[in-house]
Amino acid sequence: MKIHLKIWRQENAGADGRLMDYELGEVDENMSFLEMLDSLNEQLIARSERVIEFDHDCREGICGQCGVMINGRAHGPLDHTTTCQLHMRTFRDGDTxxxxxxxAAAFPVLRDLKIDRSAFDRIIQAGGFISANTGQAPEANSIPIGHEMAESAFDSAACIGCGACAASCKNASAVLFTSAKISHLAQLPQGKVERELRVRKMVAQMDAEAFGGCSDTRACEVECPQQISVANIARMNREYLTASWFSV
Amino acid sequence: MLNAKIPEGPLKDKWTHYKEHSRLVNPANRRKLEVIVVGTGLAGASCAASLAEQGYRVKSFCFQDSARRAHSVAAQGGVNAAKNYKNDGDNVFRMFYDTIKGGDFRSREANVYRLAECSLNLIDQAVAQGVPFAREYGGYLNNRSFGGVQVSRTFYARGQTGQQLLLGAYQALMRQTAAGQVQTFTRHEMLDLVLIDGKAAGIITRDLVTGQIERHAANAVVLATGGYGKIYYLSTLAMGCNGSAIWRAHKKGAFMAGTSWIQIHPTSLPQSGSHQSKLTLMSESLRNDGRIWVPAKQGDARAAGEIPEDERDYYLERRYPAFGNLSPRDIASRAAKERIDAGHGVGAMKNAVYLDFSKAIKEQGEGKIREKYGNLFRMYQKITGIDAYHQPMMISPAAHFTMGGLWVDYELMTTIPGLFALGEANFADHGANRLGANSLLQACVDGYFIAPYTIPNFLAGEINTPRPAVDHPAFAEAEAAVRKQLDLFLNIKGKLSADHFHKTLGALLYDKCGLARNADGLREAIAGIGELRNSFYRDLNVTGDGLLNSELEKAGRVADYLELGELMCRDALSREESCGAHFREEHQTKDGEAVRNDEDFCFVSAWEWMGAGKEQVLHREPLEFENVKLTVRSYK
Structure with missing residues (x-):
């Protein structure tokens, strides 16, 4: 296949960026999207030009490090798929x-397609954990957790922290990410002790990071590679209200 | 002479004895002591968080953009623990025995026993952190089986056990970061280890965004930087996985052990073309229900469905009736290679074997199989476009896990005082072959339960030594060397990319120092790597600048691989036996089974760097077995 590419190039967070055009012939349909970028970079090196910087690591859809907007959609045209799991057979010969x-305001561009998502780390630092020091744990089976509850907590815990939710949201909101962690921990008996403090601190941090609010368009859910449900947002709101009403 | 510092006493009391007698540091002094932890996977994050909880000051480094992305995240199948929740006869000794045998009797008894012993605590710890392991309907924890054992001791969280365990450790690390006990440095790469008076005193790092070279001093340095299986380029590892931290420590005096012992995983997706950057792993748990076969006839071009039952060769069931499709990884991978080399491979490049679920679907129903493996079948379809409910998967061996790494003693300390190596970065527990679901375990046990005892034992002796200062000439010297190397890469201005050299090296190693090795091939590889290294320093092209530049990062990693690869070959050449992942073609039975040589090779090979252009010197740590009998590892 032959592909035309328009790629965002930007020197650093402070610089202006612009779209640059590239042509790529001999694209194999079995290539992953990132392998297509690899082969473009090989060509740039052959011409002694600076390569296109993009984030990626595991290339099997689990580390959450990759992620770009492709034709206006986070992670590209397929629903629930990371950029690394997208293959060129999804595109047609001659496509641009x-x-x-x-x-997102909270995700400054570092260079080209690389962004800074450390805001997500700070939201977790605010309270996205259970305070269990090494050595304090009781025998694992002393806390029975129903199959359904464990599965539901897993559904929330499956978030890979890629940021596609915030990138897809017209308000650049991080509620899907934040609520997934709050729901994961609030549903488990181990997480209930700290639930009120957790939700208040995490929501406050999310707001402090310049993420926008939620206007319930559900765009985030469509792009989420792990199919994290917007039901988590409802759970977070309930946790937040409970924490605000019943505590001082 | 290498001293592993194994505690005295009976096997089952050694670790207890150690803990009862290790030295302590009082809480006021802990605040004055600083520890650097490089790597934020399971071993690094758990060690950093646990030390911080005790009150030590910790600096944590990773090259990824967040600590949560370290490659532990990708482990799918599970984590072993001898809880015996299934009441199927499991216990610590049995798990110890399975691991020693699985490693083909090339690991230390005391280390492996401790691994099995601490496995019990790990499950407790992870559950307390909120790791959502699979549960039975009564609410108790569920288990499944994995290759190489006959009990069910594997705990799992769907196909994302590694991710869930890592989130537990990452969250503990973030909690300590918020508390100010840990300083985290993401997008930072360690480029050198600094020694003062022969002791680890700190590291030199590069900020991968600004390009800034930084000095960090500490009372102890921990390397939890994972394995170097990515040396083959095509592997199941993440693109950024590298051997640079341990290799640079090696060049500062830390011995490398078991260097050529690299596990080739049997159930990866096959390579489909030259563009490929990564081989995706399909969880080994698929072998619980999938049957592996190839056409009995060489070069059979028929579609899988058109090959009748009696013209299929279920070669694992045929060769290893006791374990069949659940034979350990090294055996399953080698058997696949044997069939592929004999002309029975399937797929476009004839480099794969079938993994067939039709019998399991017939017996258990498609719904049941979907429930167990739905996400894996989906992933398979996404990558290959093939629906594995209706035709068999195609799988192929791929480089996966390094049993080798930095030599460490019982305290996980390297041959450099104050330098520790944890998790896959050390060589310690898996011998010549690792059992499935033992890698998450070892990383966690090293970080949560061992290092938090052994590092304080070292630090107790450092209270009166002033913390190394970054203005010491040793730091200046190391920084200058790092800068010189980066300038060198940027100024070669040749024609070829770092990836070109990486791919060439990988193909050479896979061919000559992969699933099977022989003396002639290894000598050719050593010569080939030498030529490739010369070409690298002549023809490399790193475009861009000294700021954010992924090509510059790659160049450093590939430069290290070009040295490490040579040591792998020398290590393989020096070991005149077949054991675990190390299969020397000269040492096999008539029907192709490995022949171990306990008489001459019952030792760990630990290599000492002697300087650039010189061959490393081999040191031997004898392995003594007092609690198990060395047997031929038979899964027949």
Missing amino acids: ILIEPFR
Whole structure:
């Protein structure tokens, strides 16, 4: 296949960026999207040009490090698929593909397609954990957890922290990410002790990071590679209200 | 002479005895002591968090953009623990025995026993952190089986056990970061280890965003930087996985052990073309229900469905009737290679074997199989476009896990005082072959339960030594060397990319120092790597600048691989036997089974760097077995 590419190039967080055009012939349909970028970078090196910087690591859809906007959609045209799991057979010969970084005020561009998602780490630091020091744990089977509850907690815990939710949201909101962690921990008996403090601190941090609010368009759910449900947002709101009403 | 510092006493009391007698540091002094932990996978994050909880000051480093992305995240299948929740006869000794035998009797008894012993605590710890392991309907924890054992001792969280365990450790690390006990440095790469008076005193790092070279001093340095299986380029590892931290420590005096013992995983997706950057692993748990076969006739071009039952060769069931499709990884991978090399491979490149679920679907129903493996079948379809409910999967061996790594003693300390190596970065527990679901375990046990005892035992002796200062000439010297190397890469201005050299090296190693090795091939590889290294320093092209530059990062990693690969070959060449993942073609039975040589090779090979351009020197740590009998590892 032959592909036309329009790719966002930007020197650093402070610089202006612009779209640059590239042509790529001999694209194999079995290539992954990132392998297509690899082969473009090989060509740039052969021409002694600076390569296109993009984030990626595991290339099997689990580390959450990859992620770009492809033709205006986070992680590209397939629902619930990371950029690394997208293959060129999804595109057609002669297609023009627009590639940009994830856009959110809280995700500054570092260079080209690489962004800074450390805001997510700070939201977890605010309370996304159970305070169990090494050595304090009781025997594992002393806390029975029903199959359904464990599965439901897993559904929330499966978030890979890629940021596609915030990038897809017109308000650049991080509620899907934040609520998934709050729900994961609040549903488990081990997590209930700290639930009120957790939700208040995590929501406060999310707001402090310049993420926008939620206007319930559900765009995030469609793009989420792990199919994290917006039901988590409802759970977070309930946790937050309970924590605000019943505590001082 | 290498001293592993194994505690005295009966096997089952050694670790207890150690803990009862290890030195302590009083809480006021802990605040004055600083520890650097490189790597934020299960071993690094758990060690950093646990030390911080005790009151030590910790600096944590990773090259990824967040600590949560370290490659532990990708482990699918599960984590072993001898809880005996299934009442199927499991216990610590049995798990110890399975692991020693699985490693082909090339690991230390005391280390392996401790691994099995601490497995019990790990499950407790992970559950307390909120790791959502699979549960039975009564609410108790569920288990499944894995290759190489006959009990069910594997705990799992769907196909994402590694991710869930890592989130537990990452969250503990973030909690300590918020508390100010840990300083986390993401997008930072360690480029050198600094020694003062022969002791680990700190590291030199590069900020991968700004390009800034930084000095960090500490009373102890922990390397939890994972394995170097990515040396083959095509592997199941993440693109950024590298051997640079341990290799640079090696060049500062830390011995490398078991260097050529690299596990080739049997159930990966086959390579489909030259563009490929990664081989995706399909969880080994699939072998619980899938049957592996190839056409009995060489070069049979018929579609799988058109090959009748009596023209299929279920070669694992045929060769290893006792374990069949659940034979250990090294055996399953080698058997696949044997069939592929004999002309029975399937798929476009004739480099795969079938993994067939039709019998399991007939017996258990498609719904049941979907429930167990739905996410894996989906992933398979996404990558290959093939629906594995209706035709068999195609799988192929792929480089996966390094049993080798930095030599460590019982305290996980390397030959450099104050330098510790944890998890896959050390060589210690898996011998010549690792059993499935033991890697998450070892990483966690090292970080949560061993290092938090052994590092304080070392630090107790450091209270009166002033913390190394970054203005010491040793730091200046190391920093200058790092800068010089980076400038060198940027200024070669040749024609070829770092990936080109990486791919060439990988193909050479896979061919000559992969699933099977022989003396002639290894000598050719050593010569080939030498030529490739010369070409690298002549023809490399790193475009861009000294700021954020992924090509510059790759160049450093590939430069290290070009040295490490040579040591792998020398290690393999020096070991005149077949054991675990190390299969020397000269040492096999008539029907192709490995022949171990306990008479001459019952030792750990630990290599000492002697300087650039010189061959490393081999040191031997004899392995003594007092609690198990060395047997031929038979899964027949």
